[in-house]
Amino acid sequence: MSLDAVLSRIDAQIPEATDRLLDLLRIPSISTDPAYKADCDRAADWLVDDLRSLGAEAEKRPTPGHPMVVGHIGEGAPHLLFYGHYDVQPVDPLNLWDRDPFDPQLEETANGKVIRGRGSSDDKGQLMTFVEACRAWIAENGKLPCKITFFFEGEEESGSPSLVPFMNDNAEELKTDVALICDTGLFGEDTPAIVTMLRGLLGEELTITGPVKDLHSGMYGGPSMNPIRVLSRIIAGLHDDQGRITVPDFYEGVPELPDEIRAQWQGLGFDHGSFLGEVGLSEPAGEQDRTPLEMIWSRPTCEVNGIWGGYTGDGFKTVLPSKAHAKISFRLVGQQDPHAIRKNFRAYVESQLPKDCQVDWHGHGASQASQMEIDHPAFEAARKALSDEWPNPAAYVGCGGSIPIAGHFKRILDTDAMLIGFGKDDDQIHSPNEKYDLSSFHKGIRSWARILDAISKG
Amino acid sequence: MSLDAVLSRIDAQIPEATDRLLDLLRIPSISTDPAYKADCDRAADWLVDDLRSLGAEAEKRPTPGHPMVVGHIGEGAPHLLFYGHYDVQPVDPLNLWDRDPFDPQLEETANGKVIRGRGSSDDKGQLMTFVEACRAWIAENGKLPCKITFFFEGEEESGSPSLVPFMNDNAEELKTDVALICDTGLFGEDTPAIVTMLRGLLGEELTITGPVKDLHSGMYGGPSMNPIRVLSRIIAGLHDDQGRITVPDFYEGVPELPDEIRAQWQGLGFDHGSFLGEVGLSEPAGEQDRTPLEMIWSRPTCEVNGIWGGYTGDGFKTVLPSKAHAKISFRLVGQQDPHAIRKNFRAYVESQLPKDCQVDWHGHGASQASQMEIDHPAFEAARKALSDEWPNPAAYVGCGGSIPIAGHFKRILDTDAMLIGFGKDDDQIHSPNEKYDLSSFHKGIRSWARILDAISKG
Incomplete structure (x- = not known):
């Protein structure tokens, strides 16, 4: 079993992986709008079929809202759970899109190739990075290095009303050693991140x-x-x-931010001016005695x-x-x-x-907000694996968004969650013209292969 | 020539007059929404045809927006101009209507029969009171008692962009001794009004x-x-x-309200409590040192x-x-x-x-706001004629709404305008379920017959 062979296979099969993602992006699974109920169901079916194609025992599980998708595959420790969501945000104002949000396409841009379409970054593209890493691993080695449970939700963009009841009802099945969540971003172009604080x-x-x-x-x-x-x-x-x-x-x-965390964040070299400048603003609004990064991550x-x-x-x-x-x-x-x-x-x-x-x-x-415990060895193994893939070492960071699932894993399943993602600030998630860089998709798949290798060895 | 005969004919032919109004109300002539442009045109055509059926020389006149309708009929002094508008307000929120706003119907209610539908009161129903008075007069006497010019607009609910240019371009044709405008309301159930102040x-x-x-x-x-x-x-x-x-x-x-006008208004017995109570309110908002009537008419x-x-x-x-x-x-x-x-x-x-x-x-x-000069003898003749038709004498009042046409008659044509209408406070104009009482329509037609008689004799 060689990690290099898996990474080479990933590189060779990016066109096929991209086509699969484009196929999933064509399904308008807008969870907040009842008019798209059948489409959410269709997206869940698509994922069940895809997991079964890997050899997983996968099922669509009904809820009072949109269905969950649960799949199990592989054997051995540690037992990992991977979470993503297949639902997407509404697309209005539609007139600001340069193309049909549900007719996705690989586009050439000044910054390289991007996958354009609603959900390309949030979260179908991110979700598929992990699935594709597993596919390449299985193709190369015949099986995965440890037991994996897939858990996909279809209500993340509409408040996740069925999530906690479902986790409570299926706690035994979903309890694993570590949870992996792919719904966050890189810290910078060349710097991956593991999120440990969520609003x-x-x-x-x-x-x-x-x-x-x-x-x-x-x-x-x-x-x-x-x-x-x-x-x-x-x-x-x-x-x-x-x-x-x-x-x-x-x-x-x-809480007030501890001085050492504030110092660590200051060391990240976050560019407040360009963060605001990219969206046409020049002055931070909000609390006048806080920096923008502090506002977003901790206020x-x-x-x-x-x-x-x-x-x-x-x-x-x-x-x-x-x-x-x-x-x-x-x-x-x-x-x-x-x-x-x-x-x-x-x-x-x-x-x-x-x-x-x-x-x-x-x-x-x-x-509620979430704060991860990073004592589990999987955290440091993942941080090193990410640092091997990317130019800069991976950072532990905060996140302004709300991914309540991380807190639920802790409270309901007593499982720590690692939030690792490959989105970029300019992905325009929740906005018109959402995109996911092909490099995010490609290096994301490679990152997960490295993380699987590192965690299963640790 | 007998006024009584005209009034009797009006009474006898109310069903036919109502049917004609229902026919006009079926045309969704919403002027503010470009989607209804053809319907506005159709409403203008309908009026041209109807005026021609009276024997008038009537035409649809193009403007950069919706067309004007101009018609002339009769001979003799004084020369009167009658203004109304054939366009109507939008109908949203549509779900609050109890019926299709453009499928009008005569309905029985606890307060008598009403004509229900968008435009029934504002302004198609009011406009047709005058046309029907002319029709009955001609049917009974073969001709009208004086020269009349009809002038109907199709942009009143969308700011009247073409009105002033059209009046300027056709000032000679539209200049008359007195203008009559039917787009206002009764002061009370039994009290007609002539509006002399408009915001x-x-x-x-x-x-x-x-x-x-x-x-x-x-x-x-x-x-x-x-x-x-x-x-x-x-x-x-x-x-x-x-x-x-x-x-x-x-x-x-x-301006501050002159004391004598304030005293006259106080004498009208306006019921502030029930005015607000009818729409679910108990306390006047707005300027705290003014009465509601003063706010609406003069502030x-x-x-x-x-x-x-x-x-x-x-x-x-x-x-x-x-x-x-x-x-x-x-x-x-x-x-x-x-x-x-x-x-x-x-x-x-x-x-x-x-x-x-x-x-x-x-x-x-x-x-700008308008203030009428009521020196012309037609004002007092009309006030007496109205007082003959209704239980209480007619009052000179203010109006909170804006009917800029009155000011334009004065400024462009040097013609004083009499604003006389038969709408009621509960007509729900600009709101769902707009209606016009059949009694407003019927006594409105009779009122105009009396006014024609009085003014042409004066």
Whole structure:
């Protein structure tokens, strides 16, 4: 058994691996929109078939929402679990895409070849790096070096409502020595990363109702309250002048960053100017006494992800609307309790409503932040394996996004999770024209082959 | 020639008149939405045909937008012009309609029969009250008592962009002794009104751009500015704690209400509690030192008519949007200059933008307020005629809505306009389930017959 032979095979078979990914990307598995339910199901079927082609015992498992895919293959220690998600984000605004988001293609760009399409980076492309590493390993060696359980979710982009119940119901089957999660990015072009801190996420949707029906602003403008104005005032008041969030007790459970971690992060040479400059910004918003990297990796936020009310079509309509809506989310860190924050946020908003307004709530996901224990030898083995593949050594980093699965592995299965991914900052995940560099895909597959080798030897 | 005979004929032929109105209401002539351009054209054709059936010389006249309809009929003094508009408001939210808005029907309700459908009250039903009065008059007497020019517009609900150029180009043809406009309401169930004060309207649409593309709130939430939050803060700051508008110099040209007018209005017995109560409100918003009637008839306002940005579909998307949009309008009074206010408003918003934001503007209509001179004997003749038809005498009142045509008649044609209409507060104009009481339609037709009689004798 030779790692070099597996890596050579990976290099030789990148065109076939890319074609398989393009095939999966053609399935519009948008989990948050009920119109795409059958497509989510189809993506799950595709993965079951693909795992079976490796020789895995794989099945689609029903949930009240979109199905899980679970597969088992191989023998021997350690027993690894690999997690990814096959669902994708919505694609609007569709007019900003340069091609059909579900007609993916390998494109030549100034920065090399990219795989363009919704889900190419988040998370189908990343998920397939591991599957392809296993395929090459099996093709070269006849079998994998240890036992592997695949666990693919179809609700990650819509709050994962079925995940915890499913993990609870199938805890024995899913309990492994280490979990591997591929849904994060490189730290830099040449620097891989293992994420050890993840922010939690709380999603809230509110509808403020003023008058019981839409009114004519000529007839009622003045004496009638306008719920868009009420909502705007509430949103405007959610941050103070220093960028801090005003919800009572919001910062309970937010730890100060230890000095050694701050020093390590400062040593990474993160370029704040170009991080903002790439998206057309020049000044960090947010808490005025924190650096952008600190904000993203270690500080909580409150963002408005959507707002709507009144007439939003072409032309003008002098309506005084009955209702105004917003989707608001909080990124959480440390020990912040999402349920306490939900309660405090709702009470805070309700305390600011004028007498003639009412608010209706729709809660979306609520997950706590995660902090990994990196004592398991697999962490250091993986870090070294990654460092062998990439120009720069791998770093332990934080992550501003929310991948609650890592916390669930710890709490439900008592399994530590390693978050390793190959996405780049310019992948435009959740945005139009999402892409995944072919080099991310290729070196990602090679990285997993090295990690499998290192962990199974350790 | 007997007025009584005309009135009896009107009573007898209400079913046929109603059928004609239903036919016109079936045409979805939504002027603000380009998708309905052909329907606007069709509504104009319908009116041309109907005026020709009365014996009028009628034509559809092209404009850069939707066509005008102009018709002439009869001889003798005074020469009257009658104005109405055949376009209607959009119908969203469609799910709040109890029936197809363009499949109108005569419905029995607890308050009597109503004509239900978009445009039934605003303005097709009102427009047809005058046409039907003319039809009955001609049927009974062979001809009208004076010369009448019909002038119907198809862009009233979308800012009337072609109106002023058309009036300028056709001033000689449209110049008459008095103009009649039927686009307003009764003061109360039994009290007709002639409107002598009308608010102006300024419409603005703004788009605030922060980051150059939609971002992932996990990756950028914190250091990146959010244009929805910027827009919310700007909207929240447009009014102070007392409900006054904060745009610099906004109140220049706003007259104080003369004491005698305030006294007259107080004598009308307007029920502020039930005015608000009918739409589910209990407390007047707006300027805290004004009564609701004073606010609506004589005070300027600033309203948000629409807001949108980010993800607004089902489920949740943790997007940090690139853009946020709002449609904002101002109702103007007295000598307020809409162009100066537009300039000051834009400068005020721009002065509040953070460094990394930009704003793009799209101006909609801009019209000054109007104040009628009621010296022409036709005003008093009409007031008496109305008082003969209805249980209570007719009142001279203000109007919160904006009907710029009245000001244009004065400025361009030097013609005073009488605004007389039969709509009710619960007609739900601009809202789902718009209706026009059959009694409004019937007594409206009778009222115009009486007014024609009175003015032509005077």
